Amino acid sequence: MTKYRRLIRRENEDNKRLAVIFNDYMNGLAGDPTTAKEMPLVDAAQKVGCEYFVIDCGWYAPGYWWDSVGEWQPSGERFPGGIEKLIQYIRDKGLTPGLWLELEVVGIKSPLADKLPDDWFFMRHGKRVIDADRYHLDFTNPKVREFADSVVKRLVKQYGVGYIKMDYNITTGIGTDRNADSAGDGLLKHNRAYLKWLDDIFKRYPDLVIENCGSGGMRHDYAMLQRHSIQSMTDQTDYVRNGNIAAVGASVVAPEQCAIWSYPLQDGDDEEVIFNMVNAMLLRIHQSGYLNKVKGHRLELVAEGIKAYKTYRQKIPAGLPFWPEGLSQLDDPWFSYGFQNGKDIYLAAWRGVSDQARHTISLVKYGEISKVEQVYPRDDQNSSYEVADNALSLNFSREKMARLYHILLK
Numbered sequence: 076m077t078k079y080r081r082l083i084r085r086e087n088e089d090n091k092r093l094a095v096i097f098n099d100y101m102n103g104l105a106g107d108p109t110t111a112k113e114m115p116l117v118d119a120a121q122k123v124g125c126e127y128f129v130i131d132c133g134w135y136a137p138g139y140w141w142d143s144v145g146e147w148q149p150s151g152e153r154f155p156g157g158i159e160k161l162i163q164y165i166r167d168k169g170l171t172p173g174l175w176l177e178l179e180v181v182g183i184k185s186p187l188a189d190k191l192p193d194d195w196f197f198m199r200h201g202k203r204v205i206d207a208d209r210y211h212l213d214f215t216n217p218k219v220r221e222f223a224d225s226v227v228k229r230l231v232k233q234y235g236v237g238y239i240k241m242d243y244n245i246t247t248g249i250g251t252d253r254n255a256d257s258a259g260d261g262l263l264k265h266n267r268a269y270l271k272w273l274d275d276i277f278k279r280y281p282d283l284v285i286e287n288c289g290s291g292g293m294r295h296d297y298a299m300l301q302r303h304s305i306q307s308m309t310d311q312t313d314y315v316r317n318g319n320i321a322a323v324g325a326s327v328v329a330p331e332q333c334a335i336w337s338y339p340l341q342d343g344d345d346e347e348v349i350f351n352m353v354n355a356m357l358l359r360i361h362q363s364g365y366l367n368k369v370k371g372h373r374l375e376l377v378a379e380g381i382k383a384y385k386t387y388r389q390k391i392p393a394g395l396p397f398w399p400e401g402l403s404q405l406d407d408p409w410f411s412y413g414f415q416n417g418k419d420i421y422l423a424a425w426r427g428v429s430d431q432a433r434h435t436i437s438l439v440k441y442g443e444i445s446k447v448e449q450v451y452p453r454d455d456q457n458s459s460y461e462v463a464d465n466a467l468s469l470n471f472s473r474e475k476m477a478r479l480y481h482i483l484l485k
Contacts, residue, residue, distance in 0.1 A: 077395055080297060080329045085277065089284045089304035090331045093359060093388040095124060095381055096173075096305075098240065100131035101363040102312060102338040106140075108133050109153045110161045119366035121168040123374065124381040127238050127284075128165045129173035134158060142208035145181035145188065147226050149234075162234050173238025173284075174230055178223055179269070180209040180245055195219050197251035197265070199258060206245040213251055213261075214268040223272060231280055240307070243289040266298070273302045286334065295327070305359055306332050314338065314351050315475055318425045319405045321354040322412040325396035330358050330414060338364035339377060346476050348373045349452055352380035353423050353477035356451065357391070357414060360384060376452060383451045387481070390416045399436050409434045415441060420482040421450070426471040439465040442484035451479040 084090070097120035104112055108130050120128050136143060137152040149158035165172040181187050181196070183205060195218065197204040197211040204211055212219050230236045250262025277283070287303035289295060290310070300306055308324050311317040317336060324333040335355040339348045341364075348369070355361065360381065369377065394414035399422075403410030408429030413422035420441060426434065438444060447462050449455065458478055461468045467480065 077325070077329050080300070080332075081392075083297065083301050084329070084332075085302050085304075087277075087304045088282070090329075090392055091389075093331055093391060094126040094171075095360045095362060095384065096127040096129060096238070096334070097125040097170075097362045097366075098129040098131055098173075099363065100175075101310065101336045101361070102340065103363050103365055104131065104133075106131065106133040110155060113161055114164060115367035116365070117165055117168055117170065119369075119374070120362065121170055123362070123366060123378040124385070125362055126170060127173055128168075128170040129175065129238055129240055130158075130161070131175045131240065132177075132242070134174060140182075142182040142184045143186075144177060144209070145185035147176065147178075147229075159234055162236065166235065171237040172235065173240060174234070174236050175240045175242060176226070176230075177242040177244060178226060179212050179214070179243060181212060183208050183210060194253065197247060197261070198253040199249075199251060204248060204251065206248065209245050211245060211247055211251075213253065213265055214272055215254065215261075215264050220268070220272050224276075227276055227280070227283075231283060237282065238284045238286070240286045240288055241303075243294045270298060270302065277302060300328065300332060304332060305334050307334050307361070308358075309335070311336075314340075314347065314354065315427050316405060318350060318354045318427070318477060319403055319407060319410060321358060322403045322410045322423070322425065323398075324358055325412070325414070326398075326402060329392075330394070330396055331392045332359070334359040334361045336361045336363055337377075337380075338362075339366070339369045339373060341365050341368045343373070345373060345376060346457065346473065348376045349380075350425070350475055350477040352377065353425070353451065353479050356380060356384050356479055357412060357421055357423050379453065380451055383479070387419075387421060387450075390414075390419060390421070394419075394421075397441065399438055399441070411436055418442070418445075418484040420484065422467070422480045422482060423477065424467075424469055424480070425477040426469075426474060428474055432472060433468065433470050435466050435468045437466045438482065444482055445485040446483040448481045448483075449478060450481050 162172045250258035255261030288307040321335045337355040394416035
């Protein structure tokens with residue numbers, strides 16, 4: 076399936092570069108960005124080696140915004156002097172700036188809601204469809220597509236963003252019956268119109284990266300991922316369970332498209348940082364958390380993980396994922412995931428909540444082991460490994476630990 080997913084996907088540079096993305100949301104600002112809060116995060120993201128900096132939701136409203144979105148104009152209260160000033164600060168640090176959007180919705184309390192005609196929206200039985208206090212735009216309407224074009228053009232040309240996190244937090248239900256034989260027919264027409272609009276956007280802005288989010292991985296299919304180069308896999312806030320999800324992510328998304336959060340906690344320890352980093356290091360790193368409040372050696376571990384990732388990330392787009400112990404389940408005591416590229420194997424191993432300190436992973440079906448090297452972390456007093464009979468025997472001294480290995484085959 077990985078080979079097939081790569082064959083049908085739009086040719087793009089993002090899936091070759093695998094740039095490291097910082098996003099301010101997860102276990103961080105959580106929808107409350109301001110210039111004052113963002114600038115220390117930009118500094119920290121640049122320090123640890125991130126290459127993109129994405130301002131997530133909330134940039135368009137001074138307070139509660141859920142049911143008033145739709146105009147996508149920056150809040151002057153959040154960004155005194157304009158959001159362009161912050162975006163330029165991001166660029167001056169050598170990072171590519173990004174912004175969050177949820178372009179298919181208009182909140183029921185948005186100033187636009189009463190100004191726009193009904194034919195802009197999903198309709199059923201003559202009434203606008205409402206889900207979670209939002210209306211859903213209908214992309215079969217050329218005026219809707221023109222509006223969407225204007226928003227993207229402003230973000231790219233005026234603000235200078237190179238990345239859009241495109242979210243989708245509502246459910247269409249059965250669709251729209253406006254100008255359709257049925258609600259399902261209307262939904263199909265909208266989906267096809269939206270995909271055509273996406274194709275046109277990527278032709279117009281070939282260097283623009285648009286993440287397919289969908290409420291942390293909800294709208295997640297290869298009609299979308301033929302076009303989008305990166306998929307937000309989950310918004311799981313428990314970093315151990317996030318590891319469970321990361322370990323199986325490449326079963327449903329090509330690994331170079333599978334973005335996993337890494338969010339060191341403010342009050343964690345070294346092993347928590349390492350676990351967070353390993354979660355993302357064989358996929359796409361979505362770095363987050365209050366990095367400006369992560370101090371000393373723990374911040375150095377973040378930088379070390381990103382630096383290590385950059386030494387082998389070019390091998391991920393040609394590697395094939397594998398699961399030496401099968402696909403793991405949520406809360407498994409031990410689990411593993413790797414990818415193989417020729418004679419190179421990169422393998423992540425996690426000990427979750429388990430009273431078993433020792434664990435053996437057989438690699439006999441992948442070839443004969445020539446050499447094993449621990450990639451991350453380099454300095455390690457809490458784990459050890461041995462190789463015998465083409466198996467990797469691990470000893471992790473405590474729960475909630477993770478390690479990353481490079482295995483060279485003969």
